[in-house]
Structures are given as structure tokens and as C-alpha cells.
Amino acid sequence: MKLSTKFNELKDRNEAALLSYVCAGDPDIESTPEIVDALIKGGADIIELGLPFSDPVADGPTIQEASERALKAGMNPDRYFELVASLDVDVPLVCMTYYNLVFQRGLDSFVEDCVNSGISGLIIPDLPAEESEDLAKACSNKDIDLIFLITPVTTDDRIKMILEKCSGFVYIVSRLGVTGARSDVTDATAQILSRVKTDVPKAVGFGISNGDQASRVVSAGADGVIVGSAFVDIIASGENVNQRLEELAKDIKDGCRKK
Amino acid sequence: MSGPKYGKYGGQFVPEILMPALEELEEGYEKYRNDPEFLKELDYYLKDFAGRETPLYYAKNMSKKYGVKIYLKREDLVHGGAHKLNNTIGQALLAKYMGKTRLVAETGAGQHGTATAMAGTNMGFQTHVYMGAKDTVRQRMNVYRMELMGATVHPVESGSKTLKDAINEALRDWVSNVENTHYLIGSVVGPHPYPMMVRDFQSVIGNEVKQQILEKEGRYPDSIVACTGGGSNAMGIFHPFVEDKDVDLVAVEAGGSGMKCTEKAALHSASLSVGEDGVLQGARTRILQDKYGQILESSSVSAGLDYSGVGPELAYLADIGRITPRVANDDMALKAFHELSLMEGIIPALESSHAVAHVMEAAESGELGELVVINLSGRGDKDLEAVRKIDLGE
Numbered sequence: 001m002k003l004s005t006k007f008n009e010l011k012d013r014n015e016a017a018l019l020s021y022v023c024a025g026d027p028d029i030e031s032t033p034e035i036v037d038a039l040i041k042g043g044a045d046i047i048e049l050g051l052p053f054s055d056p057v058a059d060g061p062t063i064q065e066a067s068e069r070a071l072k073a074g075m076n077p078d079r080y081f082e083l084v085a086s087l088d089v090d091v092p093l094v095c096m097t098y099y100n101l102v103f104q105r106g107l108d109s110f111v112e113d114c115v116n117s118g119i120s121g122l123i124i125p126d127l128p129a130e131e132s133e134d135l136a137k138a139c140s141n142k143d144i145d146l147i148f149l150i151t152p153v154t155t156d157d158r159i160k161m162i163l164e165k166c167s168g169f170v171y172i173v174s175r176l177g178v179t180g181a182r183s184d185v186t187d188a189t190a191q192i193l194s195r196v197k198t199d200v201p202k203a204v205g206f207g208i209s210n211g212d213q214a215s216r217v218v219s220a221g222a223d224g225v226i227v228g229s230a231f232v233d234i235i236a237s238g239e240n241v242n243q244r245l246e247e248l249a250k251d252i253k254d255g256c257r258k259k
Numbered sequence: 260m261s262g263p264k265y266g267k268y269g270g271q272f273v274p275e276i277l278m279p280a281l282e283e284l285e286e287g288y289e290k291y292r293n294d295p296e297f298l299k300e301l302d303y304y305l306k307d308f309a310g311r312e313t314p315l316y317y318a319k320n321m322s323k324k325y326g327v328k329i330y331l332k333r334e335d336l337v338h339g340g341a342h343k344l345n346n347t348i349g350q351a352l353l354a355k356y357m358g359k360t361r362l363v364a365e366t367g368a369g370q371h372g373t374a375t376a377m378a379g380t381n382m383g384f385q386t387h388v389y390m391g392a393k394d395t396v397r398q399r400m401n402v403y404r405m406e407l408m409g410a411t412v413h414p415v416e417s418g419s420k421t422l423k424d425a426i427n428e429a430l431r432d433w434v435s436n437v438e439n440t441h442y443l444i445g446s447v448v449g450p451h452p453y454p455m456m457v458r459d460f461q462s463v464i465g466n467e468v469k470q471q472i473l474e475k476e477g478r479y480p481d482s483i484v485a486c487t488g489g490g491s492n493a494m495g496i497f498h499p500f501v502e503d504k505d506v507d508l509v510a511v512e513a514g515g516s517g518m519k520c521t522e523k524a525a526l527h528s529a530s531l532s533v534g535e536d537g538v539l540q541g542a543r544t545r546i547l548q549d550k551y552g553q554i555l556e557s558s559s560v561s562a563g564l565d566y567s568g569v570g571p572e573l574a575y576l577a578d579i580g581r582i583t584p585r586v587a588n589d590d591m592a593l594k595a596f597h598e599l600s601l602m603e604g605i606i607p608a609l610e611s612s613h614a615v616a617h618v619m620e621a622a623e624s625g626e627l628g629e630l631v632v633i634n635l636s637g638r639g640d641k642d643l644e645a646v647r648k649i650d651l652g653e
Binding site for chain 2: 162
């Protein structure tokens with residue numbers, strides 16, 4: 001499913017989207033389909049599936065450790081695309097990974113594998129807009145969305161340049177730092193949201209771990225909330241994983257409905 | 260502002276959150292690199308704090324044995340014991356001019372961390388150094404030195420617990436504290452403008468060699484040999500000679516315990532010699548990676564060369580045939596460590612020992628010509644305990 005279709009659907013229902021991130025193959029390859037199912041049952045509207053990289057510099061310890069577990073479990077790009085193709089879901093899937101994996105597979109091959117396995121969008125956190133021309137071309141040839149990040153320190157000129165290249169949604173980082181669950185959602189979120197003027201849906205990530213935070217982000221004007229580390233923490237704990245993922249997704253999705 | 264590339268290499272492959280910091284750094288560097296006041300202060304630090312210029316020493320015993328004239332550029336005599344201080348003085352001074360109050364750095368052998376702590380404490384910075392937990396053990400005296408000079412050393416327990424992981428952690432710190440912090444990268448690696456800036460600050464080595472060798476020999480050398488991990492001492496001595504095509508520039512990488520790879524690791528650190536085109540830690544360059552693009556852990560007896568990538572400019576110069584990549588393995592480096600100590604009364608760092616080892620191996624074949632300069636990038640005091648253990652078979 002196209003990301004724009006999903007966001008339009010939600011807009012009609014006056015809801016914000018829950019975008020949930022998990023790392024494919026964490027803790028093992030067999031668990032991923034159940035984990036994805038649990039998240040969707042809980043209300044996840046879009047699933048971001050991480051393709052693990054050995055050196056994830058944009059991520060904090062939680063997701064770095066998830067990547068290490070997944071790599072240890074044998075996850076690689078070949079298995080990733082097989083796994084994605086085998087998922088039986090009716091929500092958009094987004095691939096999140098680092099540029100070297102895309103580069104080694106070849107940009108066109110990587111994008112083609114995305115299309116064939118059912119992925120609608122790509123997030124490459126170490127590929128800033130300036131370096132993205134070749135991949136953007138490959139993505140637009142195949143009608144795949146290339147999603148970029150905007151942060152509180154991104155200048156207005158850069159925001160403009162990034163928005164020209166971004167499709168699907170724009171990933172708004174609510175605070176400085178790497179990924180990881182935090183207890184506060186600061187005023188910086190509202191400020192950055194007001195600076196990003198676009199028709200492309202705005203999804204806010206970094207540090208959101210419960211429904212209250214989600215509802216605050218949504219009332220500040222977000223069209224979606226992105227939650228990663230809080231889900232990954234549950235997977236890492238290994239206890240009642242699917243049930244707890246579903247419950248947390250439900251709590252956060254409830255926060256998304258208070259738009 | 261996308262940075263200059265070296266052929267297809269270089270660039271700025273970093274999280275968006277760092278792009279404004281890189282822009283600010285580019286602007287700051289452009290503003291101050293030719294500023295008379297900045298240059299005067301830089302010159303003062305290099306001369307009176309670091310102890311430049313360093314001698315170009317004629318290694319008479321080694322020359323006699325190997326039948327070629329061998330000079331050693333004595334970067335081991337820089338304050339702190341390695342060339343690293345040239346760059347940390349330059350960057351710390353730049354950070355001061357830019358109004359930053361905090362420095363973060365990563366270190367492998369500990370030499371760059373030590374040099375950052377020296378420059379940082381002298382210029383009034385709060386200094387945080389990230390170091391692989393494995394390296395904090397094999398270089399514990401350097402950890403102590405850094406702490407004596409007021410730096411906070413953070414052992415990194417993730418991944419292979421070496422330099423590559425320390426860089427990841429330092430990047431994360433910078434991402435989190437970008438407003439008041441300068442990330443002081445220690446080699447000619449990372450996103451633009453670092454490879455250019457570090458090269459410029461290290462070029463003092465090659466510029467001095469140019470004058471010194473003309474005074475002593477009336478001509479440029481036939482070859483210049485430098486060890487290469489990230490490649491800062493190599494680019495520092497090579498850069499002023501890049502246009503002088505008669506001078507062969509030889510980059511000696513760590514061959515570790517063999518030129519092979521296991522599933523997750525290389526037994527060597529020879530990314531320039533056998534690495535492949537890829538993107539690592541901010542730049543496109545040659546890297547050690549598997550067929551999917553996952554980074555392989557590297558290996559070397561010397562912590563300072565133990566890195567899975569290499570500076571993008573070196574990758575470019577290798578592509579166009581301007582530099583010659585060579586490999587010296589652990590055993591050769593250890594042999595050179597002992598031989599230079601015995602022959603000249605100079606104990607080289609294990610990193611530099613790789614360059615010395617290559618000269619010992621290649622001199623007699625004539626491939627290096629008649630007049631050779633080795634960049635003795637650092638002294639071996641930090642390696643004494645490690646080498647002694649190897650000698651005793653511990």
C-alpha cells in the first residue's frame with residue numbers, strides 16, 4: 001500500500017498514524033512476522049522494518065543492540081527481502097537501513113527488491129539530501145517514497161531543500177541526540193513542527209514511548225508518531241513480547257486518535 | 260554545501276542532525292584557515308608547545324645495512340610522542356575561535372586521545388575521549404596519561420571494542436551535544452571537511468621535509484614511506500609532494516596475521532590494498548566489508564592502524580596511481596621495532612614500525628630508489644608492555 005493512501009485514509013478518520021519500528025530478525029528471523037502482526041493488531045498503521053547494519057551511527061544503544069542480535073541471527077539483505085515478501089499484511093511497509101547496504105546491492109537492484117517484496121518507502125539516516133540524487137532517481141523510477149529527516153537544528157534553507165526531495169512523509173526528529181526512549185517530549189517538537197510547512201505528512205519520532213506523549217505530539221500538529229526503541233525494549237526483554245507489543249501499540253494508537 | 264570529493268570518494272554521509280554542524284565547521288575553517296591571527300597562534304603552539312620543527316634524521320646504520328640513504332622524519336619527537344598533536348592543536352584552536360567549549364574525540368592507540376587531552380586542557384576545553392574497551396586494556400598507560408591531563412575516558416563496550424566502535428560512540432556524543440561541542444577527528448577520515456582539514460594541519464610534516472631534504476641532499480627523495488591506518492601521518496607527509504611526480508609515495512598498511520578474512524573479520528587492516536568501494540562513517544572510500552556491505556572488523560598488532568577504512572583522498576590517490584599501497588604484517592613490524600631500536604637507538608611506535616619494516620624488506624630490491632624518507636609517526640614507549648609480552652610469549 002502507498003504511504004499517501006494510508007495517510008489520506010487516516011486524515012479522513014481524523015487520526016494520526018502510528019509508525020512502529022522494529023529491526024527485522026530481532027531476536028531471530030522466525031519471530032519477525034509474529035511481532036509485526038502484534039503491532040498491527042495493536043493499531044500500528046505503518047511498519048518500519050529495520051535492515052540491520054554493523055555500524056548504525058544514527059541509532060542509540062537500544063537499536064544498536066537490536067541490530068547486533070539480528071545480524072547474529074543471520075539477517076542479511078537477501079533474507080530481509082524474502083522475509084518482507086512473506087509478510088501477509090495490509091499496511092504500508094517502510095525499509096530503514098544505512099547507505100552502504102543499499103550501495104553494495106546497487107541502487108537500482110535494491111529499489112527493485114523493495115518493490116518486489118512490497119516495500120513502499122525507504123529511510124536512510126546516513127544519506128543527507130545532498131548525497132541522495134542517485135538513489136532519489138532510482139526510487140522515483142519505481143515509485144517508491146524516499147523519506148528524509150528534519151531536526152531541530154536543521155536551518156530553514158535546508159528544510160526547504162529537503163522538502164523538495166521528500167515524499168511519503170517527512171520524518172521529524174523532535175530533539176537532539178540518537179534514538180532511544182525518553183520521558184519528556186519538549187516544546188522543541190511544537191517549534192520544529194511549525195517550521196516545516198508542507199503538504200507532505202509530518203511524522204514525529206525520537207523519544208516517544210507512551211500514549212500521553214503521542215497525544216501531546218499529535219496535538220502539536222503531527223500527522224503521525226514514530227515509535228521504535230520502546231518496542232525494541234520489549235523485544236529485548238523477551239517476556240510476553242507479542243502481548244506487550246500489542247498493548248503498547250494500542251496505548252500509543254489511542255493517543256493518536258485524540259487529534 | 261556538499262564538500263569537495265576526491266574523484267568518487269569523500270562526501271558527507273552523516274545523519275541530518277550533523278549537517279548544520281558540518282556546515283558551521285566548513286564556514287569556520289574557511290574563515291580562519293588564512294586568518295593572520297589564527298595562523299600566528301597556531302605557529303606559536305606548534306613551535307613552543309609541540310616542539311616543531313622536528314628533525315629529519317639520517318639513519319646512518321640502517322642506511323649502511325640496506326644500501327640506500329634512509330632519513331627518518333622524527334614525528335616521534337613531537338610533544339606527546341606522535342604526529343597527532345599537529346592536528347589536535349589546529350582543530351582545538353579552530354574550535355576555540357568558533358566558540359565551542361567541549362571537545363569529543365575517539366582514539367585507537369591512545370595517541371590521538373592523548374594529543375586531544377593535551378591541546379584541550381591547555382586551551383581550556385572539557386575533553387571527552389571514547390576508546391574501545393579492548394584498546395583501553397592494551398594501551399592503559401595512555402588512558403592514565405589522558406586522565407592526568409583532565410580528560411574523561413569512556414571505554415566503549417559495543418561491537419569489536421576497537422577504534423571503529425569508538426568513532427560510532429563519539430559521533431553519537433556529538434549528535435547529542437552538537438551545540439557546544441567540537442568533534443575532533445584524529446585522522447583524514449569522516450565527512451568533509453575533516454579529511455581536508457586534518458590533512459592541512461598535518462601537512463606541516465611534509466612541508467618541513469621539503470625544506471630539510473633540500474638542505475641536506477639538494478634534491479627531493481625517491482620515495483616517501485608512511486604507515487597508513489586512517490592515514491593522517493601519510494597524508495601529512497605526502498600532500499606537499501603530490502605534484503612532485505618523481506617522488507614515490509608508499510602507503511604501508513597493517514597486514515596483521517594474514518591477508519585473509521573470516522566471515523565477520525579481516526585478519527588485517529589493509530583497506531587501501533584490498534578493500535572495496537563503500538560508505539563508512541561519513542565518507543565514501545575503500546573499506547573492509549562483506550558482500551552485503553556489513554563492515555568487517557579489522558586486525559593489527561598496532562591499535563593505531565586497526566581500522567576498517569582509510570581516508571578518501573588516499574583511496575583516490577591510489578586509484579590514480581599516485582600512491583603505492585603496500586602491506587607489512589605483524590611479524591615484520593615487530594622485527595622492525597626491534598631492529599630500529601638496536602640499530603639507531605630509536606624505538607618506533609608499532610604503527611611506524613610497519614613503514615620501517617617495508618623499507619627493510621624493499622630497499623635492496625631497488626624499488627624505493629636511492630634516497631628514502633620514512634615518516635616515523637610516533638615513538639614506541641606506549642607499546643613497550645605489549646611488545647614485551649609478545650617477546651615473552653605471554
